[in-house]
Amino acid sequence: MTPAGSANGTVHPHGGGLTFRASLTEAMDDLLREDPRVLLLGEDVLDPYGGAFKVTRGLSGRYPGRVLATPVSEAAIVGAATGLAIGGLRPIAEVMFGDFILLATDELINHAAKFRAMYNDQVTVPLVVRAPAGGGRAYGPTHSQSLEKHFLGVPGLKVVAPTHLHDPGALLRAAVADPDPVLFIEHKLLYPLELRPAEVHGTPYPTAVVRAGRGEPAVMLFAYGGGVRWCLPAMGRLAEAGIASTLCLPSRIDRFAAWPWWDLAGRPPAAVLVEEGTAGAGWTAEVAAQLAEAGNPPVIRRVTGADDIIPAAGHLEDAMLPSTDAVVAAALALVR
Amino acid sequence: MAQADEALAVELYTQMALIRRVEETLQALFRQGRMRGTTHVSIGQEACAAGVVGAMDRQRDFVFSTHRCHGHFLAWGGEPRALFAELFGRQTGVCGGLGGSQHLCWNGFFSNGIQAGMAPVAVGLALSRKAAGEGIGVAFLGDGTFGEGALYESLNLAALWGAPLLFVVEDNGYAQSTPRRMQHAGRLAGRPPAFGVETVVHDAADPITIRRLAEALTLAVRADCRPRCLYLHTYRLAAHSLSEDYRDTEEIERWRRADPLAAMRRRLPDEQADTIDREIAARVADAVAAAEADPPARPRAVPLPEPVALPSLASAGGEPA
Known part of the structure; x- marks a missing residue:
């Protein structure tokens, strides 16, 4: 990608x-x-x-x-x-x-x-x-x-x-x-990841935008911070399945205005909102509410951590946090 | 009395009487429904404010205070009119009506209504003054403040890093309604020394003694940039806030008979004290009238996120993965 x-x-x-x-x-x-x-x-x-x-x-x-x-x-x-x-x-x-x-x-x-x-x-x-x-x-x-x-x-x-x-x-x-x-x-x-060039907009806390796939995006992803590690591979897999997507990745997450990004991406009909924190009352809830308030919103799915503690056992932690699979599945469920 | 002591007695009495008059007036204004919200008065504790704050240098030092801050503010030189205006919710208030009784900021004076929350902030500001090469601070605490962990973190950091700060404890024996003996095990005045903070304990009845102690301690803080603590036993003659006072009435009466303000007044010639009282009464009445007539506080303009110049993402088209 x-x-x-x-x-x-x-x-x-x-x-x-x-x-x-x-x-x-x-x-x-x-x-x-x-x-x-x-x-x-x-x-x-x-x-x-x-x-x-x-x-x-x-x-x-x-x-x-x-x-x-x-x-x-x-x-x-x-x-x-x-x-x-x-x-x-x-x-x-x-x-x-x-x-x-x-x-x-x-x-x-x-x-x-x-x-x-x-x-x-x-x-x-x-x-x-x-x-x-x-x-x-x-x-x-x-x-x-x-x-x-x-x-x-x-x-x-x-x-x-x-x-x-x-x-x-x-x-x-x-x-x-x-x-x-x-x-x-x-x-x-x-921390260990190499920086990679990206299209960014705004100062002093820019928002990065990533697009994958051909044509108008069918789904828009909203994520921040660590959520990027699932979104980028998910977008690649969606593109392989013929689904174009756009990722909005703000760096400043408080008082984030979601709607302009969705609007300017051509108002994709579906939106997947991703955050690692526990389910509910989080950043993705705010983004969903903003999109809904604007009228004619996209269909929305949130992909978040489970409403639970983070277990110490590695395999249990993997199961309760979001994943690339979960992002892809959410997008496919909305698009198909 | 020597001439210097006489002048100091006049200064301290004037300071204490002003604080008393302002706070009694505030109580009346709340009772009359002319002010909304609540307030914590320091009636009975004025000697601490007048004694300690007067030892500071208003040009370069700073003061951190608590929910019970009016006396410290006035002793620092804050204007009664600005204080009244703040509590009336007026534009001309100390903080434009946004802070209210507990949250004052003016010319190096800061108060906040969270127990011990200001202690580490005071340590930080003291360290910045040390880095700049001048100025020290005073941080007022109460006996109730010793229930908060942040205080111990602050005492430790202040001693460890050498913060030029004088901690002043106004121990009035009660945290809101609960007496000290029901809140704290052991001896509170023994706690700062456990961090290596030299502590002087005094019965706060006499403001002249407090001033001398504060002068000596601030001199020491300035000299070696190490924190000190002045631990003052005092008593508030009024309730914690505007609510009822459930303390023993005989106890309150006993302390009222030992009111430090009345004791200080007896040290001045009657005529001089009368004149001071009259001037203060007029000053306070003028301040109330002016403040109440001032324009109401303005709502704060809530800052919005920086506008982002957005490109047309739709038209740019994506690349294949």
Whole structure:
């Protein structure tokens, strides 16, 4: 499958062997070098360990005193980073596993995200909280979750979920430049993937668009973050079956407006909405509601994780998370 | 009294009397239905606010406060009119009417209504001031705050990283309606020292002593950029909020007879105290009148996502897989 270029779209320049992880590390390296206000803090982020997922590896040696290993205190990490941000610095906080963000939820929602509005624009909170999220590695119920749906619709909080079709480093730079707090969701399985060029639209948090198959798309896929790993192969298989599809892959998932993308894709008659988090009341529910509200909606199926914990046994985890098969089956059920 | 002490007594009495007058006025305005919502007054605890906040440098320091924040705000130099306007829901309020009683922000002053939630934020801001080479902070806590884990994370981080921050505990013996002995095992004042945070404990009746202690502690914080804690025993003479007060009436009466404001007033010549009271009464009445007549708060413009210039995806056509 070859993502097509577009006269209006931008094919981002990366590719050439840079991985999702290296893109993020490189961006933080650049940010630390260019901007004395930037600092990193999180658990176990120092070399030689370099963070649980090795995203900060190499940075503490190059920028001593600006990469700070914290105690196991997520509330203090996010709270202190909020104070540093108010004080004019540009902190990037790492929460070791996205699951642990729950320990800092009060700091994020009742403090960082609130301040600008409730203090009537007297302060801004340029805070980035990076959170490696998602399953697929058999880490079990408390180290595998996709909890971002609980952070959608929080006033003042942006939620950004890069994929290897975006430029993750550029997204991180945009998040650091953002005057408002950003929860930056990095799916663990994307770290080793090489970036690939894609058609992207919009700034500072672009949406990637991928099209496969001949002719007008019969089905449109909406997904974000780790969902990309099922959608791309599913689109290939659908194309082999003679079904053209278009994938909309936003990087900013809060306050995402779905309808314009569906409209401009020629209003495909079917839409498959994909997210890894548990079934119901999630991002796909919001996308479905928006499409329905617009009138004459496509027929819709959601493909999500099961409404259950993520079991530790690898084969059970595989069975409860979405899959390429599930995306293909949903599309075929709608199209046929 | 020495001349310096006399001047300080006048300053502290004036500060405390202003806080008392403003908060009694707020209670009346709520009773009269002229304000909506709720509020937490610090009546009886004014010595803590006047004593501590006056030791800070308003040009470069900062203050983090709690749900019971009016006294700290006024002692920091906040305008009564802006405070009244905030609670009236007016544009001219401290936060344009969006924050209300518990959520004030002005000139380095921040309050929030979540127990201990501001403690790590205060640590972070203190660290940023340390990096910038000037300014320290004070973070007010209550005895109830010691129930929250975030406080211990913050004490640890402040000591570990050397945050120039003075934690001030206003222990009024109650968290809302529940007495301290039903909430906490052990001695609260022993907890900050367990993190290596030097702690001074004082009975908060006398604002002059509090000022001297706060001056000494802030001097030490400025000198070595390490946190300190001032642990003040105090008592609130009013209910937790606008709800009924279920505490023992004899207990309240006993504390009322030891009201620090009245004690402070006795240290001034009657005539001088009368003059101060009259001026404050007029100032507060003017502030209420002006604030109530101010225009109502404006709704906040909710920011929409950045518009995306969309191409015509339909016309571009896909490639075969």
